[in-house]
Amino acid sequence: MRWIASAAFGMEGMTGRDLKHLGMRDVKVMDVGGAMFEGDFADAFRASLWLRTCDRVLLVMSQFEARTYEELFQGVKAIEWEKLLPADGAFPIRAKCVKSQLMSPSDVQKIGKRAMVERMKQTYGLDWFPETGVTFQVDISIRNDVVTVAVDASGEPLSKRGYRTWNGEAPLRETLAAALILQSGWHPWQPLYDPCCGTGTLLIEAAFIALGRAPGLTRKFAMEAWPVVPIDDLNAIRREARLKYEEGSKRAIRIAGSDIDPEAIELARRHLKQAGLAGRIELSVMDMRDVNVPGEPGVFVANPPYGERLDNIRAAHAVAKQLGALQRRHPGWKLCAFSADMGFEREYGRRATRRRRYYNGRIECEYRIFE
Numbered sequence: 001m002r003w004i005a006s007a008a009f010g011m012e013g014m015t016g017r018d019l020k021h022l023g024m025r026d027v028k029v030m031d032v033g034g035a036m037f038e039g040d041f042a043d044a045f046r047a048s049l050w051l052r053t054c055d056r057v058l059l060v061m062s063q064f065e066a067r068t069y070e071e072l073f074q075g076v077k078a079i080e081w082e083k084l085l086p087a088d089g090a091f092p093i094r095a096k097c098v099k100s101q102l103m104s105p106s107d108v109q110k111i112g113k114r115a116m117v118e119r120m121k122q123t124y125g126l127d128w129f130p131e132t133g134v135t136f137q138v139d140i141s142i143r144n145d146v147v148t149v150a151v152d153a154s155g156e157p158l159s160k161r162g163y164r165t166w167n168g169e170a171p172l173r174e175t176l177a178a179a180l181i182l183q184s185g186w187h188p189w190q191p192l193y194d195p196c197c198g199t200g201t202l203l204i205e206a207a208f209i210a211l212g213r214a215p216g217l218t219r220k221f222a223m224e225a226w227p228v229v230p231i232d233d234l235n236a237i238r239r240e241a242r243l244k245y246e247e248g249s250k251r252a253i254r255i256a257g258s259d260i261d262p263e264a265i266e267l268a269r270r271h272l273k274q275a276g277l278a279g280r281i282e283l284s285v286m287d288m289r290d291v292n293v294p295g296e297p298g299v300f301v302a303n304p305p306y307g308e309r310l311d312n313i314r315a316a317h318a319v320a321k322q323l324g325a326l327q328r329r330h331p332g333w334k335l336c337a338f339s340a341d342m343g344f345e346r347e348y349g350r351r352a353t354r355r356r357r358y359y360n361g362r363i364e365c366e367y368r369i370f371e
């Protein structure tokens with residue numbers, strides 16, 4: 001079976017690399033959208049459980065060219081849906097069209113549905129499908145006239161790890177936070193400090209990496225409800241991940257953070273508890289101007305206020321200045337800042353050693369690493 005590990009712009013390569021680390025076969029990083037790999041249900045489950053930067057894992061049912069709705073209809077109808085879907089399965093369709101002849105997602109959705117129903121009528125000998133059973137979310141995406149029909153094996157996006165139930169002012173998506181930690185070059189035995197940690201996403205993702213905790217360890221995935229899936233094998237993979245975490249959680253970590261806002265710290269504490277990390281990460285209410293971390297140098301990671309609106313751009317600039325001063329107070333420390341503020345380096349007081357571009361939702365941001 002062929003699978004897509006979908007990932008946001010800038011994170012495709014990282015997702016591909018992680019798939020290779022997991023031992024997946026025939027990994028191909030796509031220009032946009034993520035990486036493809038080959039494997040059985042157990043492989044897809046392992047990927048869902050362990051990939052830190054991936055949004056969803058999808059089972060590819062077919063890929064074909066279509067420039068007319070008739071071609072789309074025939075292509076979707078030719079898929080052996082009966083191999084995956086039971087007669088009572090629900091099959092809602094999501095559609096996306098980019099740079100193609102067929103550019104109406106709602107029409108693609110309708111034709112796709114009609115084609116699936118037609119196929120199922122023939123194979124199940126029924127006229128009507130109640131769709132009262134397990135949900136199979138079908139994804140039809142058309143790019144440059146190539147149609148990819150896939151079924152979502154994840155359910156909720158993989159960024160939903162299950163620990164964040166309260167949102168602060170501008171929380172980072174968990175997958176993006178993990179990408180920032182992985183890109184920072186931080187080694188889990190080094191100290192890591194977030195001086196404006198908000199609800200704690202970067203700290204939690206760093207701790208998961210350091211302790212060898214699978215990001216999806218405590219959540220469910222859509223594929224677990226599919227009747228064709230060997231559920232005992234999947235449960236064994238989850239048990240194995242749990243054992244790995246039991247071992248990993250004995251490691252000592254030096255991860256800490258602070259924020260000027262007491263409410264944000266309160267939320268961060270709740271998230272830590274939800275993530276099973278209570279007591280493992282030091283948190284305090286503090287202005288970053290007062291942060292002084294004693295001991296061996298490590299890595300500061302920060303997602304400071306963006307200043308994407310005119311009214312708060314001055315505040316964002318002031319914070320960039322304070323981050324520059326923070327690094328100067330800590331010789332030997334690296335500082336990595338993720339922000340949409342294009343004047344960041346000027347305010348910080350020096351040029352970044354490395355830069356990478358990502359989107360946080362629709363906001364274009366830069367991740368700047370100051371060695």
Ligand SMILES: C[S@@+](CC[C@H](N)C(=O)[O-])C[C@H]1O[C@@H](n2cnc3c(N)ncnc32)[C@H](O)[C@@H]1O
Nearest residue numbers: 171172196198199201259260261287288303305
């Ligand atoms: C974009 S949010 C960080 C969100 C965080 N990454 C999360 O996932 O929740 C920016 C944070 O910077 C904090 N902040 C602003 N000025 C600060 C200062 N001078 N010292 C410390 N924290 C500050 C804000 O309280 C806010 O929580």
